Every structure is written in structure tokens, then in C-alpha cells.
């Protein structure tokens with residue numbers, strides 16, 4: 185009978201898999217690469233304009249929202265391509281819905297960025 189691993193070992197392994205997934209996402213997905221560059225740019229802007237703690241919180245949440253929804257969108261696309269590589273109207277619908285979720289997050293993040301930075305720039 186295989187030895188049962190402790191709760192802590194299992195949790196540490198899960199963190200390792202999640203870290204591997206993050207590296208895969210950042211190295212293989214063009215959209216998330218662009219989002220990472222934007223995240224770094226707004227982080228530099230945050231220091232440059234000396235934004236408040238609340239603004240930092242909002243900015244970090246916006247970055248987390250866009251990049252994590254993009255990750256889920258990528259997973260949905262991968263599942264769709266794996267289970268049905270051929271053209272199918274339903275696959276198109278599923279992919280469009282997942283892309284729509286990223287779009288909503290991105291529009292809200294852009295709006296938040298404008299609220300934070302427009303008064304500081306002008």
C-alpha cells in the first residue's frame with residue numbers, strides 16, 4: 185500500500201504545482217506576457233507618483249483580477265482545444281464567453297488606472 189503523505193507535504197506539493205503553472209502561463213501565453221509588462225509598468229508608475237496605500241491596494245487587486253482571469257481563460261481554451269480540436273459552434277461560444285470575462289476585468293482595470301493616474305498626470 186503506498187505511504188500516505190502528510191497534510192503539509194501535500195500542501196507544499198500543491199504550491200509547487202501552482203508555481204509551475206504560473207511559470208508556464210508567463211512563459212507560454214502571449215496575452216499574459218503583455219499583462220505582466222503592463223503590471224510592471226503601473227507598479228513603476230505607482231512608485232513614481234507615490235500613490236496612496238488605498239490606491240496600491242486597488243492597483244494590486246486590479247492586476248490580480250486581470251492576470252488570474254486570463255489564467256482561467258487560458259485553461260478553458262486549453263480544455264476546449266483538447267476535448268474538441270475541430271471546429272464546433274459550442275467551442276466557439278465557450279471560448280468567446282471566457283474571453284469576455286477577461287475583457288470585463290481588463291476594462292475595469294483600465295477604468296481604475298484612469299481614476300488613479302489621470303488626476304496625478306494632469
Ligand SMILES: Nc1ncnc2c1ncn2[C@@H]1O[C@H](COP(=O)(O)OP(=O)(O)OP(=O)(O)O)[C@@H](O)[C@H]1O
Nearest residue numbers: 215261268269270271272273275276277279280283
Ligand atoms: N474549435 C473551435 N470551434 C469554433 N470556434 C472556434 C474554435 N477555436 C476558436 N474558435 C473561435 O476563434 C476565437 C479565437 O480562438 P483562439 O483559440 O485562437 O483564442 P484566442 O483568444 O485567439 O487565444 P489566445 O488568448 O491564446 O490568443 C474563439 O473565441 C472562437 O470564437
